[in-house]
Amino acid sequence: MIRFEQVSISYDDDTGPVLSEIDLEIAEGELCLVVGHTGSGKSTLLGAINGLVPHFTGGTLRGRVHVAGRDTRTNPPRELADLIGVVGQDPLAGFVTDTVEAELAYGMEQLAIPADVMRKRVEETLDLLGIAELRDRSLRSLSGGQQQRVAIGSVLTAHPRVLVLDEPTSALDPTAAEEVLASITRLVHDLGVTVVIAEHRLERVVQYADGMIFLPGDGRVVHGPPVEVLAEATLAPPVVELGRVAGWTPLPLSVRDARRRAPELRTRLAGCTPQTDTVPDSASPLLGARGVVVRHGETVAVREVDLDLHRGRVTALMGRNGSGKSSLLWALQGSGRRFAGTVSTGGIDPAAVSARQARSLVGLVPQTAADLLYLDTVAAECAQADRESEAPPGTCRSLLIRMIDEPDPAAHPRDLSEGQRLALVLAIQLVTAPPVVLLDEPTRGLDYRAKRRFGAVVAELAAEGRSVVIATHDVEFVAAVADRVVVLAGGEVVADGDTAEVVSSSPSFAPQVAKILAPQGWLTVEQVRRALAEDSGR
Structure with a gap:
């Protein structure tokens, strides 16, 4: 579905390429997690998928990026809108209307989709994401989790085959994050949508991923199954770090997997007490x-x-x-x-x-x-x-x-x-x-x-x-x-x-x-x- 062929991207010749000679392929219906340290090039990689890089951001792209056979060099973002949906870190900043139903319809209006088809897709999307009761609500009155689901829905109504999400849970409480991720995994499993997610809070997402792309920060990428990539990556969620400390192989990716191996570790820790550095309250508060x-x-x-x-x-x-x-x-x-x-x-x-x-x-x-x-x-x-x-x-x-x-x-x-x-x-x-x-x-x-x-x-x-x-x-x-x-x-x-x-x-x-x-x-x-x-x- 998504193929990078010898892709290098640079914004300034003096600082070298952000991405260097990348070859990778993301299959149809795959949930791929993009990880890396701050400033390693994750947003650049995501932007290259729909042509924002370099058509909008500037810079130089060498090599080719193909999405469902379309070359992003010759197809700018507006010509990929029917194929690729993009949701940024701040959903509220991307809204262009006032209510949920109007926002879901807006993208289809720009694609000149017939009114009867639009109506049907809005209803389907409301049900798919569990937001039917919000249809008449003001977008600014919604919670963060509700806004995130509406933002996803606003691109889904165009029936994209690829969904690109940048930090979709960064502003959400744990319960709202679980709701959003449940909606995303449903798209992958039930509709075969290819989803690419960049996320720092790996503890929330990694157990759902089919593949992982790790950017070490030197222009390279490491691509493969999450358990293999995380075995060598320099960042990992707590469940993986605990697996490393305990010497578990293969490394667990979810709390459920780790709990199955935890009895022996709990036995080793039975006589120990967690160290805390709690400071007693002073007599008078600041x-x-x-x-x-x-x-x-x-x-x-x-x-x-x-x-x-x-x-x-x-x-x-x-x-x-x-x-x-x-x-x-x-x-x-x-x-x-x-x-x-x-x-x-x-x-x-x-x-x-x-x-x-x-x-x-x-x-x-x-x-x-x-x-x-x-x-x-x-x-x-x-x-x-x-x-x-x-x-x-x-x-x-x-x-x-x-x-x-x-x-x-x-x-x-x-x-x-x-x-x-x-x-x-x-x-x-x-x-x-x-x-x-x-x-x-x-x-x-x-x-x-x-x-x-x-x-x-x-x-x-x-x-x-x-x-x-x-x-x-x-x-x-x-x-x-x-x-x-x-x-x-x-x-x-x-x-x-x-x-x-x-x-x-x-x-x-x-x-x-x-x-x-x-x-x-x-x-x-x-x-x-x-x-x-x-x-x-x-």
């Missing part, structure tokens, strides 16, 4: 919130929330899409609308002072972090951040390269990958490092290596005596870095406690290691690795 209420029109997003944030603690704020996490963060920072309640840090309400002073008390990195980038180069953004924060020159750059491999300082921030842009914004915001740091979905677009680096930065901020709050759906990251988890539902706090206590008791928010080794209290592969090393050293 920030105290009482009775916080946030309303958006008639909708109550946050309902009378009480929250204390203590020095040296990392708090994870979790909950379904639409549970009120972002609204609460904005209310705590002072920039967001607060209908009722009080917030105090050092005796000052951030909402009662200037924006500059509020940022020095409570820093916030929003979900749409890239909106904060406004200069022409990476170097200029970093230099400006150092000047505004009166930090030594190079401070921002040092923070950036601790999270990811340093991008070209002369590159335009908008030309960076999603993960690289996010890391740049995080570095800019962390230069000031106020006493309270609020991060809204900071790991979107980051691979496992970048998340480990970012986790180390978060740990250092906490060790310096700051309080860090991370609103996230990334359960594996929470298990690795958070001391405390607060769960919101319907704008209310429904759980608040130590990380192990809260996540282990939740089927949705439990990390893979906790599911595999339950009822023992292990959360991360690193905890297991340390315990086995200490046991063997006795």
